[in-house]
Amino acid sequence: MRHDDEHAAFERPRRRTRPRTKDRPDYSAAEVATVVTIDRGRYTLTVDDGDGPRIVTAMKARALGRQGVVVGDDVRVVGDTSGDEGSLARVVEVLPRRTVLRRTADDDDPIERVVVANADQLVVVTALADPPPRLGLVDRCLVAAFDAGMEPLVCLTKSDLGDPAPVLAQLEPLEVRSVVTRRGDEAGLDTLREQITGRTSVFIGHSGVGKSTLVNALVPDADRATSHVNEVTGRGRHTSTSAMVLELPGGGRIIDTPGFRSFGLAHVDVDRIIGAFPDLLEATDACPRGCTHLDGEPECGLDLAVAAGVVRADRVASVRRILASRDAFDSW
Numbered sequence: 509m510r511h512d513d514e515h516a517a518f519e520r521p522r523r524r525t526r527p528r529t530k531d532r533p534d535y536s537a538a539e540v541a542t543v544v545t546i547d548r549g550r551y552t553l554t555v556d557d558g559d560g561p562r563i564v565t566a567m568k569a570r571a572l573g574r575q576g577v578v579v580g581d582d583v584r585v586v587g588d589t590s591g592d593e594g595s596l597a598r599v600v601e602v603l604p605r606r607t608v609l610r611r612t613a614d615d616d617d618p619i620e621r622v623v624v625a626n627a628d629q630l631v632v633v634t635a636l637a638d639p640p641p642r643l644g645l646v647d648r649c650l651v652a653a654f655d656a657g658m659e660p661l662v663c664l665t666k667s668d669l670g671d672p673a674p675v676l677a678q679l680e681p682l683e684v685r686s687v688v689t690r691r692g693d694e695a696g697l698d699t700l701r702e703q704i705t706g707r708t709s710v711f712i713g714h715s716g717v718g719k720s721t722l723v724n725a726l727v728p729d730a731d732r733a734t735s736h737v738n739e740v741t742g743r744g745r746h747t748s749t750s751a752m753v754l755e756l757p758g759g760g761r762i763i764d765t766p767g768f769r770s771f772g773l774a775h776v777d778v779d780r781i782i783g784a785f786p787d788l789l790e791a792t793d794a795c796p797r798g799c800t801h802l803d804g805e806p807e808c809g810l811d812l813a814v815a816a817g818v819v820r821a822d823r824v825a826s827v828r829r830i831l832a833s834r835d836a837f838d839s840w
Contacts, residue, residue, distance in 0.1 A: 535600050538584040541566075543599075545579060545752040551599055554753070555589055561755065564589050566597040577602055579751040580625040580708070580763055609656045609710060612772030624710050624751055624763050630658045631704065633713030633722060636670025642714065643678060647833035648773060649712060650684065654784035655776045658710070661703055662686045665718040667696075681826040689722070697725055705758045712765050723764050727754045730764070773834045781831060787819055788827060802828055 541553035541564060551568065554561040566585055568577055577583065577599055584601040609623040609630065630653035634641050646662060653660040662679055664672045668690040679686055687703060689696035700722070713719040724730050754762045782789050782801060792801060794809035801810055810828075813819045 533600070535584045535586065538586050538600060539589055540603070541583055541585045541589075541599075542753065543577060543579050543581045543583060545750055546577070547750065551577060553583070553585060553597070553599075555585070555591075562589075562591045564591050564597050565595065566599050569598045569600045571600065572602070575602060576622060578622045578625050579753060580627055581605065582626060607657050609652060609658065610775050611652065612774040623712075623765060627708045627710040627763055628658060629661055629704065629707050629709040630656070631661045631663055631709050631711045633663045633665060633711060633717050633719040634675075635666045635717040636664055636672055636675065637666055638669055639714075639716050640670070641675055643675065644833055645714060646675075647830040650682070651773055651776055651781055651830050651834060654781045655773075660684050661709070663700060663722065664688045665722070666690060667693075678826070681820065681823040682830070691718075691721075697722075701726060701756075701758065704760055704762065705756060706760045708761045708763065710763045710765060719764070723754065723762060727756060727762060730754050776834055778831060782827070785823075785827060788813075788824065791819055800831075802831060 539555050539557075541555045544552045544554050544563075546552070549567060551566045553564045553566055555564050556562070564585065566587070582603040583599045584603065585597045586600050587597040588595040589597045605625040607627055608625050609627060611621055611623055630649065632646055632649040632653075634646055641664075650660050650662075662675075662684055664675055664686060667688045672686075672688045676686055676688075685703065687696060687700045689700060704726070711719055711723060751763055751765045754764060756762060778800060782792055788810060791809045791813035792799070794807075794812055795801065795805075796807055799805050799808055801808055805811075810819070810824045814821045814824055
């Protein structure tokens with residue numbers, strides 16, 4: 509029987525490949541850059557070598573695989589980092605992120621989408637009129653900020669068309685900082701500038717609220733497109749099409765984001781939100797297992813703390829309101 513020998517003649521030839529190794533290239537001496545914006549697989553980076561920022565174009569190295577690279581990331585880059593026309597570098601490593609702002613497409617979407625990385629402040633821009641304020645969406649942005657470990661700041665625009673008092677009253681129990689501006693109001697703009705100088709701030713807001721107008725005023729050479737509000741729908745048209753890092757003249761950075769049609773919070777952990785309020789977090793130690801801390805929860809520690817006069821009732825009500833906003837999905 510030569511059956512085996514006959515089939516052996518048709519065995520595949522052995523592939524001549526290089527032996528695998530666990531050794532990985534050492535990029536610890538590679539230049540560190542910040543991702544400024546992303547466009548169709550090309551990454552615009554800034555490298556600061558002491559003589560000011562240098563603009564570098566790069567692509568993601570194949571070795572990074574599916575690992576995401578987002579605006580705001582600090583990365584290590586090799587190759588041609590001269591920034592000369594036609595040059596192309598490679599992003600080879602993403603450094604640990606200090607903060608991550610996430611969203612989901614809706615509240616049933618299990619897939620998290622990273623919006624930006626390494627920002628320490630979220631500036632929620634909303635108009636007081638034209639279009640009218642959508643406070644539920646403000647609440648959802650506050651939840652996203654607290655979940656990301658970022659400090660929120662609410663910027664109320666168009667105060668010449670609407671009264672800021674009701675919105676400020678809603679924010680006060682949460683101890684969220686706020687700034688009120690109006691078109692042509694340098695005082696309000698100066699106050700906002702003071703709050704963001706020296707920090708990395710993400711600007712977010714639905715269409716027509718004046719976000720791009722603010723960015724252009726704060727960064728004169730930003731040249732972000734602006735639009736008008738539709739008189740029929742009361743909505744504006746999204747003009748920022750991609751997130752972009754902009755350097756502030758006085759120090760610090762703005763990350764201007766595109767207009768999102770939705771801001772889902774499927775990824776949010778209730779305990780991380782409560783953790784942003786140390787006094788309330790301590791009160792939840794008395795909660796039974798599985799407590800959601802919402803209205804109607806039996807024996808919730810927050811209710812016990814209010815009854816004992818340890819925490820303010822309006823503060824608890826406000827935190828419960830923003831927690832409930834996770835389940836009240838709406839779009840921009």
